[in-house]
Amino acid sequence: MPRPAVRSILPFLVVLPLAAGHALAAGTGTPILDLRYRHESVDQAGFARNAHADTLRVRAGYATSAWHGWSVLAEADGVLGLGDGRYNDTRNGQRQYPVIADRPGAEINQALLRRALGKHSATFGRQRINLGNQRFVGGVGWRQNEQTYDGARLQLAPLDALAIDYSYVDGINTVFGPDDSAASSRANPSDIEGHSHLLQVGWKLAPALAASAYHHELKLDGIAVGATAPYGTLDSRTTGLRLEGAQGAWSYAAEYARQRDLDSNPWTLDSRYRLAELGWKVRGVALKAGVESLGGGDGPGNRAFQTPLATKHLFQGWADVFLTTPAQGIDDAYLGATVPLAGGSLQAWYHEFSPERGGGRYGDEVDLSYAHPVPGLKGVAGLVKLARYRSDDPSRTVDTDKLWLQLQYTY
Template structure:
């Protein structure tokens, strides 16, 4: 193991013993000795080696990346003998064992897993009855991560510094109100910090009427980018004892951000988004059909509908060909019709195949008052395949691939063919 990795893990271990520092939804493990002012301490470990191959059909050399994520976390479930006062700290190191890829080396295709180490989570939380106050750096995954997520697919996850409150005092009603004072992206180039009076604001509430209907409403007020307001409905309907139908419908609008911070002018945004999805599952088989539509930019607008804080790898194909486009510009909009077939079995894992058909929302778009055009509204297609299985209780194997056919479309985005493969092991303790 590299010296840098050893230093990060040692620092995390020392901090865990003397810092009152938090998180959730992690596989847990080992009780350790702790100072008297803290109690119920558990250590969590994760090792995730992964091989990634990228052929971007350009003058760049094909990328070959063998990377490993090493994480150690310490969960403290009681501080100063105060019930409900908890803390979590986690350090993560990403190391490249084979680094024939950009940004590690110039002239190669890109893999967004550079050598990097940081404290990924460090937060305090206090729960009183059914209300939780939280402050510090943590993962934030809202709904299915369409708008805000931790991007855990990449070796360095995305985390946020937040000050927030969660409440479910009213049965079936979950509310989150939070301010974001920092973003730690999957690479350091995505990091951002905000003054407390200029923070992005998260407003999120959901009410479960019945298993067949859950309504969620939200407002994501992102400094310097946009204000997003939306609503979705989802639910599960049992057709027979063994067959289930699930659905999702969502609509959102984006407007100018509520404030600007360190920019000369406030961006102009006026766009909408909708998606529908249906899933039929039974006897281990499942099928999904969905459609998303992002509106592009009209005259005088800075961008179309964007989702800069989402777990974007989950959407618009695993090749990530539209990742930067949907995060930042979406000049011409985007339509994505997708279909998935899969099978899962407890002892043999899950296998899926997904097809995407991409199109522009329109052939002309604007950046401010500058007219942009593309040669075709056909944005290509993609096939994604996946196989994953739990080899043991703690060890998971994953193999997947993405094949994007871009039709060599010119303009922005530039849509050349793209091929990616991954092989990954994940061990949790």
């Protein structure tokens, strides 16, 4: 019996070869090849041993050229574990080490059929969905096994200043896959079934003002907000509005959202999301400061504002201490800079974390990275990156240091 996420894509795999044959007749298409080697190490309080992972992600596929507006893309990922694998990949049971969620294995990353007609398009099958800045829905591209979605997506542009984006999702292939084991928990399944609806409408209201309104209904089967929480506790409906723009060297963003439960959720949810951000850029140097708040919830258990489908590594620090919002919520005050340096890009960020409710502090974090193309090797780029989190309350969070060394080739 195929796994749930495989079952949901089987009809598209049957159609793809026929559609690809027609599309190939119109042109040569584009091969896809991406190789990413990464060393990751984690030093986390509470563990006697540090985690060390060396992995190679191999991504290969093919995107056909369009034939009467139809095109096909098929892509597979394989993650290879190199060395002795001294880390907890959430499946191998090596709990004496901190988690590095890069499980060796292979699966279909994308397999889709797309119909494009002018500024409109419809996409069917397994696909990448990155909405806006990926704060609520994204592909978690930082992990070696990307998160992709099974379903249908409709993108319309009825006016130059108006864009409508709707997706129906019945399967999610998470970063923890491609399979489960006895070490899996209800908080980290490899695949999630359900019936989710993602609607986003964007308006360009003025040269310096764009608005994005969204409503997401997440029906996520087989997953819970925590390893001991009831199933269905991530079933939610989130409605929000984001305003953003730029004027000269200045940019800004402001956002507000409310999250409530669906009928299928055994818990009552009602929490808020708030964001205020200001940026400044001159001569290639970009500075940004902001405050992001994910509200806590009322009642027993963790009923805080959650973003289970987000690319969370982009937010609240690279140490990934707050992948699940604590029950008391979280306020993140941050300041960062991106600076061109010696042909590469240097980033530096500072975060201060505190509960949204109840007072006190969680801790603070410093993040640094430097990315640079490798001279003489076309398509190859290197990255050095580190995160240093220091806890002010060891009963709630722990000191965490992470280091990454990465080489990536993109064809």
